[in-house]
Amino acid sequence: MSSSDPSVSGADDTPSNRPDSRPSKETNSVTGDEADSTDYEELVHERVIEFMTEYPELADLPLSRTHGRKLRRIVTDAEWRDEWVEPVTPSEKAFKVTELERREAATWTDALSAFLTAHTRYKGLLARFSNNDGDTFEIPLVDAWGEEYARxxxxxxxxxxxxxxxxxxxxxxxxxxxxxxxxxxxxxxxxxxxxxxxxxxxxxxxxxxxxxxxxxxxxxxxxxxxxxxxxxxxxxxxxxxxxxxxxxxxxxxxxxxxxxxxxxxxxxxxxxxxxxxxxxxxxxxxxxxxxxxxxxxxxxxxxxxxxxxxxxxxxxxxxxxxxxxxxxxxxxxxxxxxxxxxxxxxxxxxxxxxxxxxxxxxxxxxxxxxxxxxxxxxxxDACQQCAEHPETKQTDDHGDRVEWNDGRGLDVVCPCCGSGWGIDQSRLSEPISNDELSEALDTDGGRDGPLSLSQLWSSATEAASFGESTTRARIRSDVSSWLHEHPDATPSVPRLLGELRIDPVHAHIVTDVLDGQKPTPESFQRILPQNEWELEAIVDRDGEEHQPSGGGIDMVSLHLPVRHLLQETRLQHSLKSGEVWRCSECNVALHNAESMARHFAFEHGADRPESADSLLIVEDYHDRQRECMKHPAAD
Incomplete structure (x- = not known):
């Protein structure tokens, strides 16, 4: 791509449909009113020309030369090739496929134009949120490069x-x-x-x-x-x-x-x-x-x-x-x-x-x-400000209440903000683990039956459990083993409780085993609150509404086969006097490593390092047998 035109090369690089202008979708956004964007386009053009004038040595520099490096699709340029796939059997027909031949990075100038254009498209855009009660509110859409983010x-x-x-x-x-x-x-x-x-x-x-x-x-x-x-x-x-x-x-x-x-x-x-x-x-x-x-x-x-x-x-x-x-x-x-x-x-x-x-x-x-x-x-600090601000619903100051958090960082945290900053970590002791809790519940003789999954996990909106606690599984295994060892016996529940020394609170498990019942999974689903906010629409500068689209940044990997071969095969080493590169497939001999890499990638389709290295022969007139030039098969 050349920087002679500061506009960006097409980002929709599908081989069959390459539009003349850049697509508007980079994130969940839409293009604003064209009339309002005219001045922005002029400003973008002026700043891009300024960069080309002040730093001509950087203007045509590609953003990256690293094979596999991911960039936004809009700042890459792809080339495609058609390949015919021959039929395996006479009854089949050959068909054509389109393959990516190379994907290169845009120039620094093109990237600057795309960057500034994407930023200006946020101007005047609003995000409208609504809930099930019919309430709505709108907030301006901003990116991470505007004044609000800087503030x-x-x-x-x-x-x-x-x-x-x-x-x-x-x-x-x-x-x-x-x-x-x-x-x-x-x-x-x-x-x-x-x-x-x-x-x-x-x-x-x-x-x-x-x-x-x-x-x-x-x-x-x-x-x-x-x-x-x-x-x-x-x-x-x-x-x-x-x-x-x-x-x-x-x-x-x-x-x-x-x-x-x-x-x-x-x-x-x-x-x-x-x-x-x-x-x-x-x-x-x-x-x-x-x-x-x-x-x-x-x-x-x-x-x-x-x-x-x-x-x-x-x-x-x-x-x-x-x-x-x-x-x-x-x-x-x-x-x-x-x-x-x-x-x-x-x-x-x-x-x-x-x-x-x-x-x-x-x-x-x-x-x-x-x-x-x-x-x-x-x-x-933000939590303290929320507690002090009259328009927020938060009444507790930071750290007035605490809870345990097993995530990264401090364990005793403020439930309002999730931060443990400035909170005495000795205010709470580490809670018992789920296994320990299950053991305690299973051996509690004063409880009437096991707690349900929804009772054990009261904060979840929905959940499902499979299997059972280690204590219940052990009891079930002990009873099953006893029955296997006494195939002719017809024991009662009290007999098994006594012989196997099982707490009577678990009599229902023994009964289930005798009746041939297996543990069943449990699940639940709670109705979510009715006032949760959802993104309803994106409103552009002229008031037109657009449905929000899913997905994030459209990133693609650079495909630079020649660069890849120069970095990952024996072509990375310099030839010495008397040495020459030779292709074992067609017997072409070259002294230039980049030319040989192009030969492998585009003449033989050997764009993977292992394939190219297998075709590469290093002929040495002086027969020095340098270690770095040995054929991979020689190992």
């Missing part, structure tokens, strides 16, 4: 500041500081977008950064540093990861070049912790191992870009990859600015932010993540 992110960051350091809530109440000596830290992780002089596609770049933190050990190293080396409990610290584009500050200055990484991403990891008994300079030194881990596991990271030895003082200097602050309010405001993603309307934001956002939108990748502790703190 919510900003509010969450400020909620953390209140929970850690205290302060007045917007609802009027006063938050009590959770920690005796709250402090904050900031780690910054980046990576080169031009390693070895080759420009990376933006998705490959941010995948490497995010994966190093989430999957390759950086997050684990941070946890070990805070809990093992610094001695903090798991509820005495938390992190907030936020991404940000490079070049934002530099681009605003006419005297400064944005740099090679402009429009690419980097990661800020804000750390909240209780510094009681800790020296912040020692904390900074301990955090060096987290930076070292990132440099070690991230392919595109270098120590030169993370040189903490150049930082004179981790507490006084705030521009390095490690910084500490004893005043949580300073960090809270700093994080709130970045976490909020800048609160102006999306189309008014710097072009570096828009280009960066287009990449995250295209890959449907999260821009932020928080540890469980910080999420619980934010939930608790």
């Amino acid at each position: 919510k992110s900003y509010a969450r960051a400020m909620a953390l500041q209140r929970q850690m350091a205290g302060g007045e809530r917007p609802s009027g109440g006063e938050a009590v500081a959770a920690w005796s000596n709250p402090a904050t830290g900031m780690l910054t992780f980046t990576g080169s977008s031009v390693p070895s002089g080759t420009r990376l596609s933006p998705v490959e770049h941010f995948d490497a950064l995010h994966d190093s933190f989430s999957y390759d050990g950086v997050r684990d190293t941070l946890r070990n540093t805070m809990e093992y080396h610094l001695g903090l409990d798991s509820d005495e610290w938390g992190y907030w990861l936020q991404t940000e584009p490079h070049g934002m500050g530099d681009a605003s200055s006419s005297d400064t070049e944005p740099g090679l990484n402009a429009c690419y991403t980097h990661l800020h990891v804000g750390i909240y912790f209780d510094a009681d008994g800790l020296d912040l300079h020692d904390v900074g030194s301990e955090l060096e191992r987290v930076i070292d881990k990132h440099v070690d596991v991230c392919e595109y990271a270098s120590f030169d870009a993370h040189d903490y030895t150049a930082i004179d003082d981790y507490v006084e200097d705030s521009n390095g990859c490690i910084s500490l602050n004893a005043d949580v309010s300073n960090m809270g405001s700093y994080l709130a600015t970045y976490m909020g993603g800048y609160t102006e309307e999306l189309l008014e934001k710097p072009i570096e932010y828009l280009a960066w956002g287009a990449v995250y939108w295209s890959a449907a990748r999260r821009r932020t993540s928080r540890s469980r502790v910080l999420t619980m703190a934010i939930q608790a």
Whole structure:
């Protein structure tokens, strides 16, 4: 795809019906009034042209070159081929099938156009909800890139500041500081977008950064540093990861070049912790191992870009990859600015932010993540505000009532918000398990018969049970075994109760076995409340109503057979003098690995690495028998 036209290539890539314009369905949305969207189209066009002008070296860059990487369908371009399937028997006829030949990623320019267009389609849309009583209400539809979402992110960051350091809530109440000596830290992780002089596609770049933190050990190293080396409990610290584009500050200055990484991403990891008994300079030194881990596991990271030895003082200097602050309010405001993603309307934001956002939108990748502790703190702050606000139905303050929760995080939680933040975990003891409860119920002589499934699970709307408790199953097994060992006997229920030492409360089980009855499954279904709200319609800008559609983001995998073969076969290795690639199928010999990969994929249909590698022969005039060039069958 070329960026000469800033419009997006067709997203409906079915081979038989490729429309001229982009489809409107990306999520549950509809296109608004065309007249109102005219100005938005002009704005989108202007911003796309601005990107092409300011960053021509990025404009035609594909979003991704990784085979199998999923992107939104609208930012991919597919090519199809027709194949005839020959009949197996003479009575059958040959038939034609259409197969995907390749699916490539759109250019960065095309992705930016699609991103901004999708955002503007939310303008003026309303979601109408209704219940069985005939009540309705409407709310504006927004995406995760608008002003409202940015304001919510900003509010969450400020909620953390209140929970850690205290302060007045917007609802009027006063938050009590959770920690005796709250402090904050900031780690910054980046990576080169031009390693070895080759420009990376933006998705490959941010995948490497995010994966190093989430999957390759950086997050684990941070946890070990805070809990093992610094001695903090798991509820005495938390992190907030936020991404940000490079070049934002530099681009605003006419005297400064944005740099090679402009429009690419980097990661800020804000750390909240209780510094009681800790020296912040020692904390900074301990955090060096987290930076070292990132440099070690991230392919595109270098120590030169993370040189903490150049930082004179981790507490006084705030521009390095490690910084500490004893005043949580300073960090809270700093994080709130970045976490909020800048609160102006999306189309008014710097072009570096828009280009960066287009990449995250295209890959449907999260821009932020928080540890469980910080999420619980934010939930608790919102819960306290709901209790204080006169228009909410919540009357209990956060933690006034508690319940047990076996999910992730703290066990004793507020039933209003599900958070255990600030709640004494000793207020409840761990409840007995279901098996223990069944045992207790089965041996309770004062109970008249077993409880029904609906009584045992009063909070469920419907359920079914199969089998029975271990106690009942054991009694049934004991009785069955006795009858098997005494086939000629006709025992009474009291006799079996006595011989097998079965509690008389279980006499009905013995009776069932003697009568040949087997345990039957139990089920129930309760009538749901009549006032539950359901999404009824989507209303566009001119008042036309549309039925909400199901489904989420339409993601597809890139199919790049040549790239796949170059990465997963012996073609990934460089030839040495006297060596040549040869196809065992047709005897074609080539020196260029990419040409050979194309030959296998498109001449022989061998687009799987194992198939291509089996056809590939490496002829070596010097007969060096290099290990990396051995044929797979040789093993």
